[in-house]
Amino acid sequence: SQKIEQNSEALNIQEGKTATLTCNYTNYSPAYLQWYRQDPGRGPVFLLLIRENEKEKRKERLKVTFDTTLKQSLFHITASQPADSATYLCALWAYGNNRLAFGKGNQVVVIP
Amino acid sequence: EADIYQTPRYLVIGTGKKITLECSQTMGHDKMYWYQQDPGMELHLIHYSYGVNSTEKGDLSSESTVSRIRTEHFPLTLESARPSHTSQYLCASSERRVAGGGETQYFGPGTRLLVL
Numbered sequence: 001s002q003k004i005e006q007n008s009e010a011l012n013i014q015e016g017k018t019a020t021l022t023c024n025y026t027n028y029s030p031a032y033l034q035w036y037r038q039d040p041g042r043g044p045v046f047l048l049l050i051r052e053n054e055k056e057k058r059k060e061r062l063k064v065t066f067d068t069t070l071k072q073s074l075f076h077i078t079a080s081q082p083a084d085s086a087t088y089l090c091a092l093w094a095y096g097n098n099r100l101a102f103g104k105g106n107q108v109v110v111i112p
Numbered sequence: 113e114a115d116i117y118q119t120p121r122y123l124v125i126g127t128g129k130k131i132t133l134e135c136s137q138t139m140g141h142d143k144m145y146w147y148q149q150d151p152g153m154e155l156h157l158i159h160y161s162y163g164v165n166s167t168e169k170g171d172l173s174s175e176s177t178v179s180r181i182r183t184e185h186f187p188l189t190l191e192s193a194r195p196s197h198t199s200q201y202l203c204a205s206s207e208r209r210v211a212g213g214g215e216t217q218y219f220g221p222g223t224r225l226l227v228l
Contacts, residue, residue, distance in 0.1 A: 008152075031214055034214075034216070041221075041224070042221055042222065043202050043203075043204070043219030043221055043222050044155070044202075044217075045219070046216045046217065046218070049214065049216065089154075089155075093214045099157055099160070099170070099171070100157075100217060102154045103154055104152065104154045105152075105154070
């Protein structure tokens with residue numbers, strides 16, 4: 001069956017450090033992988049999109065990598081700030097599915 | 113901040129009542145979606161639309177129905193609410209690309225529904 005796996009344990013990290021989140025998937029052939037941020041009680045907000053033929057994408061303090069061989073994406077927040085505390089969702093758009101499939105998300109807590 | 117709105121934000125209602133959750137977007141997007149999300153769980157697609165008069169069921173079986181009479185409006189209706197419908201409902205929209213797929217989705221703030 002198709003799965004998108006993100007760590008269910010919250011990531012607690014000291015302010016200023018780099019937070020790294022992992023998204024693993026099975027039985028998907030994703031054309032695009034997206035990362036969203038979700039704050040409690042709110043809808044997700046789009047952060048970054050990376051295509052299957054791209055290895056890395058950056059936006060300000062955010063960096064995403066995409067390894068289709070390992071079937072994995074890594075999401076990095078450099079110089080983390082307390083305002084970065086949120087849940088981060090991985091989402092795949094795969095050929096044949098024609099819809100965005102979401103992981104459960106990984107919570108990040110940045111400690112001042 | 114995305115221009116997509118949902119009302120009400122919170123709703124507490126008794127079993128058997130009919131409810132309509134409203135969703136509107138002002139971005140002129142062709143595609144609209146309804147997701148259901150329980151705490152700590154992934155978003156499940158329950159309905160989507162590719163344009164006016166187009167509606168499709170998503171991956172998660174749902175007793176709700178939707179309509180798309182205007183581009184900007186995509187309401188979701190539950191004819192008879194049950195406690196199992198208690199959840200957060202998120203509406204989203206995206207542009208339609210010629211090549212299809214991978215479009216950024218813009219989400220509303222969600223409606224938190226509690227059925228007693």
